[in-house]
Amino acid sequence: MKIEFICNGKNKAADIEGDTRALDLLRQELGLTGVKEGCGKGECGACTILLNGKPVASCILPAAKLADSEVITIEGLSEANGDLHPIQKAFLDEGAVQCGFCTPGMVLSSYALLTKNIKPETDEIETALSGNMCRCTGYGKIVAAVKRSGELLEDNHGR
Amino acid sequence: MVLYKNPHSVKEAISWLDEGVVIAGGTDLGVKMSDPLYRPDSLVDITGIRELSEIKTDMEGIILGACVTVDELSAREDLPDCIRMGASAIGSPQIRNIATIGGNICNASPCGDTLTPLVVLDALFVLESPEGTREMTATDFFKGPKMTALKKNEILTFIKLPKERLSGRSGFRMIGKRNGQAISQVNAAVWTFIEDGVLKDVRLAAGSVAPVPLRLLKTEDKIRNKKLTPGLIQELKYQIKDEIAPISDVRASLNYRQEVTESLFEEIFSEFLIRRSKK
Numbered sequence: 001m002k003i004e005f006i007c008n009g010k011n012k013a014a015d016i017e018g019d020t021r022a023l024d025l026l027r028q029e030l031g032l033t034g035v036k037e038g039c040g041k042g043e044c045g046a047c048t049i050l051l052n053g054k055p056v057a058s059c060i061l062p063a064a065k066l067a068d069s070e071v072i073t074i075e076g077l078s079e080a081n082g083d084l085h086p087i088q089k090a091f092l093d094e095g096a097v098q099c100g101f102c103t104p105g106m107v108l109s110s111y112a113l114l115t116k117n118i119k120p121e122t123d124e125i126e127t128a129l130s131g132n133m134c135r136c137t138g139y140g141k142i143v144a145a146v147k148r149s150g151e152l153l154e155d156n157h158g159r
Numbered sequence: 160m161v162l163y164k165n166p167h168s169v170k171e172a173i174s175w176l177d178e179g180v181v182i183a184g185g186t187d188l189g190v191k192m193s194d195p196l197y198r199p200d201s202l203v204d205i206t207g208i209r210e211l212s213e214i215k216t217d218m219e220g221i222i223l224g225a226c227v228t229v230d231e232l233s234a235r236e237d238l239p240d241c242i243r244m245g246a247s248a249i250g251s252p253q254i255r256n257i258a259t260i261g262g263n264i265c266n267a268s269p270c271g272d273t274l275t276p277l278v279v280l281d282a283l284f285v286l287e288s289p290e291g292t293r294e295m296t297a298t299d300f301f302k303g304p305k306m307t308a309l310k311k312n313e314i315l316t317f318i319k320l321p322k323e324r325l326s327g328r329s330g331f332r333m334i335g336k337r338n339g340q341a342i343s344q345v346n347a348a349v350w351t352f353i354e355d356g357v358l359k360d361v362r363l364a365a366g367s368v369a370p371v372p373l374r375l376l377k378t379e380d381k382i383r384n385k386k387l388t389p390g391l392i393q394e395l396k397y398q399i400k401d402e403i404a405p406i407s408d409v410r411a412s413l414n415y416r417q418e419v420t421e422s423l424f425e426e427i428f429s430e431f432l433i434r435r436s437k438k
Binding site: 001017018019021040041042043045048051054055056057059060061062064065109112126127128130131132 | 160161162163165182185186189190192193198201202204206230250251252253254256257338339340
């Protein structure tokens with residue numbers, strides 16, 4: 001079946017099967033390899049994408065559900081010229097990236113949180129990121145990075 | 160090859176169920192499909208049927224469409240606490256953003272976090288098939304672990320919460336192996352109407368301690384019309400231990416479940432005692 005959707009601000013079309021996963025459509029057809037497969041069961045969050053602004057697990061999402069929607073992957077956060085989004089900068093500044101595998105999902109879940117709440121408390125960050133697992137950092141620097149992101153976004157007037 | 164269908168009405172959806180299975184949010188089905196051997200002929204996506212995603216109020220109470228997301232349930236202040244808290248306990252934000260109450264119900268896991276709240280709220284499930292529409296209580300609907308009373312070409316369309324259960328107090332607790340994204344090892348739901356400190360009416364249900372979300376009728380009888388005191392809470396703990404029938408499984412041992420179930424109810428009732436009014 002054919003579907004159309006907006007991915008990272010661009011119109012896309014794809015031909016998919018009923019059991020095609022959104023993850024595979026994004027990685028294989030569109031080359032968006034920033035979307036990672038960790039567990040394949042919707043538990044680790046490495047495959048997180050924003051579907052109409054909401055974080056969802058793309059490894060258990062049928063690609064068919066992307067039809068007529070807006071999708072953002074990690075690739076969609078940085079500027080066209082390669083400039084990093086303030087959240088990406090904050091993650092680097094705070095040392096919140098080690099192997100980097102969880103990072104795309106962490107950044108997108110953070111983005112969704114900061115859109116609603118630009119000054120989140122630690123417990124709010126932990127809840128918002130509770131679907132994203134990290135084996136490297138122990139989460140402390142990730143929480144700091146989200147707080148720092150809020151500060152940077154406020155300086156940028158929330159962009 | 161799996162077909163994907165997007166019906167615009169319940170009747171259309173039902174007509175496709177001969178060779179298809181219903182998909183709503185797909186968070187349970189997506190995990191099932193990670194097994195390459197599980198491939199239904201078609202997936203019938205009911206989230207495009209608008210009435211199934213609405214929450215309505217009428218003279219008899221609140222009607223939840225089966226495709227209302229768990230996230231929306233967790234945020235609605237006009238819903239009883241127990242169902243908001245149960246919804247908040249499901250999975251992670253990524254799961255809650257797309258999982259539906261209908262899916263949680265039809266998956267019928269004994270540990271489902273909206274299920275014990277629905278049992279104590281005396282929820283009615285509306286089921287539609289080619290033969291017509293019927294309604295069923297939650298207690299009658301859940302037959303066993305992952306087994307429901309749904310007939311082959313039947314869809315759960317709406318969940319009715321009777322107005323009698325929308326007043327009063329309710330609570331929910333669960334315990335899992337981690338703070339976030341944890342499957343319930345045990346969960347507990349309570350609805351009660353307290354007047355002058357007396358439990359005029361009460362409903363208790365426990366999850367993951369029986370093949371289905373279990374209504375604790377004997378415990379209810381023991382505490383109904385009694386004054387809520389710390390002493391009564393201790394009494395109900397003894398009664399609960401007798402009434403539940405947990406097993407040991409990969410998530411928890413029988414002994415652990417026995418000990419923890421009574422503690423969860425103790426917490427809920429203690430909070431009713433401490434906070435005498437809702438806000």
